[in-house]
Amino acid sequence: MAKRLHLGKENLVYLGLWFIMFLTPVLTQYSRSHNSGIDFSWDEVFNIWKVYAAYLVVFIIHNFMLAPILIHRHKKVMYFATTLCLIGVFIVYHCTQRPNLPHPPGPPPHKMEMRDEAHRHPHKGMEPDHAQRPPFDKWEKGHGPKEESQNGKHRREELPPLFFGQRDIIGAIVVILLIGMNLGIKLYFKSEERIKEMEILERQNLEQQLEYLKFQINPHFFMNTLNNIHALVDIEPEKAKSTILELSKLMRYVLYEGAKQTVPLSRDIEFLNNYITLMRLRYSEKVKINIDFPSIVPDTAIPPMLFITFVENAFKHGVSYQKESFINIKMNIDEQHINFTCRNSKYPKTTTEQGGVGLANVKQRLELIYRENYMLNINDGEQEYDVDLTIPLQLNNIHHPNT
16 A cells, blocks of 8 residues: 555656656747747757657656566666666667758858858959869768758758767766656655565564563563462452452452553553552552652543553562561652652662563563653662653654554
């Protein structure tokens, strides 16, 4: 579809250029007849169109037969050889089609010169007539004009020469420029077509990468949540039951909303609240959890599960059962940006559990989706871990694979 669209645009450019070219003689004749009072001459227009027709034939042959050899088949030697042959044929045609030039009525130029010389030197001896002009056979063979007399009028005929004249050089230059113009336009539209193809491939690649990241995030999230429920089953069975209900809400969001490209910001904030509620059931009052989400959320959308990774890491690595711990989560929204901060206490790891998959994925998602339109600062201190993320509020700042 895109290839046909580019071909249609290219043909429209050619039609427009040739239409203007063939219309120019008509407008010139009209302007001259209107301003100078000279009669409009269709004969002159047709004569110019006849010349243009030769250039049009060269263009058609090059555009539909020769240029594809270079553009699509990439055979440079064959293209240049056939193009040179086409230019050569055009030059031969151009030379052989040179029109006869009639001499204006009156004596031939050399006769007029002899007459003027006789008036200036009346007493000068007359030379034989055969010394004043070349032999007759040379005039007949094309070495000079042949004179004839018809009804008292002289006429001079010129045979078309086989060598370049000024007119032939100009014609050759014009046809070379015409071929160059045709080739340049074709290469331009070919490059545009390749750019579109690369964009499509890039979008497909981004979509595959994002789907792969979602595939990794979802099991990672469920694994952490199920570990939390497992811990509650032995400690507080009743809380474990409540946790399972909260988990069902989270699963519904992950399965149905997480598969979408964007979700309402209000739904993602609700998802964060449900997750934090689930995690509160597990920890005692030694863990201070402070949440500050805006009460009024604008009607905008963001990629799903963008903030949950930072919250997960805060509960996973920032909570100690022996010491007091804190987790502070805050979100500010202005007219242009969403600012998300997550600060938590930090303690040395007591297990050999490997992590970091979710954090690496969220960084890659931010890079793929927002490009240079986001800011992520992470401060990994000795006793505190701080995350500060700012993303655009408007969707037009999101680079989406399917847009």
